[in-house]
Amino acid sequence: MDIEKILGAIDHTCLKQDAVWSDIKNLCDEAIRYRTASVCIPPSYVKKAAEYVDGKIAVCTTIGFPNGYSTTAAKCFETREAVNDGADEIDMVINIGWLKDKRYDDVLDEIRSVKQACSGKALKVIIETCLLTTEEKIKMCEIVSMSGAEYIKTSTGFSSGGATFEDIKLFREHLSDSVRIKASGGIRTLEDAWEYIQLGVSRLGTSSLIKQISKLKE
Numbered sequence: 001m002d003i004e005k006i007l008g009a010i011d012h013t014c015l016k017q018d019a020v021w022s023d024i025k026n027l028c029d030e031a032i033r034y035r036t037a038s039v040c041i042p043p044s045y046v047k048k049a050a051e052y053v054d055g056k057i058a059v060c061t062t063i064g065f066p067n068g069y070s071t072t073a074a075k076c077f078e079t080r081e082a083v084n085d086g087a088d089e090i091d092m093v094i095n096i097g098w099l100k101d102k103r104y105d106d107v108l109d110e111i112r113s114v115k116q117a118c119s120g121k122a123l124k125v126i127i128e129t130c131l132l133t134t135e136e137k138i139k140m141c142e143i144v145s146m147s148g149a150e151y152i153k154t155s156t157g158f159s160s161g162g163a164t165f166e167d168i169k170l171f172r173e174h175l176s177d178s179v180r181i182k183a184s185g186g187i188r189t190l191e192d193a194w195e196y197i198q199l200g201v202s203r204l205g206t207s208s209l210i211k212q213i214s215k216l217k218e
Helices: 003-009 021-034 043-053 072-085 096-100 104-117 134-147 165-174 190-198 209-217
Strands: 010-013 038-041 058-063 089-093 122-126 151-153 180-184 203-206
Touching (some): 003 010, 003 190, 003 203, 010 021, 010 180, 010 209, 021 038, 021 043, 021 209, 038 043, 043 058, 043 072, 058 072, 072 089, 072 104, 089 104, 096 104, 096 134, 104 122, 104 134, 122 134, 134 151, 134 165, 151 203, 165 190, 190 203, 190 209
Parallel strands (some): 010 038, 010 203, 038 058, 058 089, 089 122, 180 203
16 A cells, blocks of 8 residues: 555545534645645635745635535636635536436536636536446436536535445546546445555545545554
8 A cells, every 4th residue: 555645536525514714724735745636625614724834835726515506607706706715626416317317418518618608727526426326327427528627526415425436447448548536425444445446546535534544654
């Protein structure tokens, strides 16, 4: 197990509804100290966090979170505001109802619109795997592959389930080579984190691994 490689894949996350600035500041301090890939925080804290970290760590935020049924215009506005506030990466939730209604063109057009609103910043597309059939997961692999987004992401962590090894294997079979994978939701052990990386995951959305790693390093 390569701890440094795990650290370099972590989007160190705090998205709880009652998060206060001290929580976000501590998250940023930990991320900088351990050299994680980014911090993933609520949009309302992006501006202050970006000013606080001053380029020492990438700032990621969420759009249309956690349900995904905001209008496309609202998601694009959120995205533009986040980028203007200093966000380096955007994690958006798809419209799951549109997917289930087989409105595939609408799902694709929305992702492309949000990608355009990112102004060159990385976009991760959250598909909420726990709510989807295998057929729908495969379809989203195809759509994300066509969309121009950099990542597909398993989960918000706010629904009925999170990442699974089986879903990552399915993604790898059906994604284009240009799309990377973020596993998120329920990743609570270093052993699981390492297994995800071995399966081809580039990013890990988690709030608990840094505590474990800090104990190991002590």
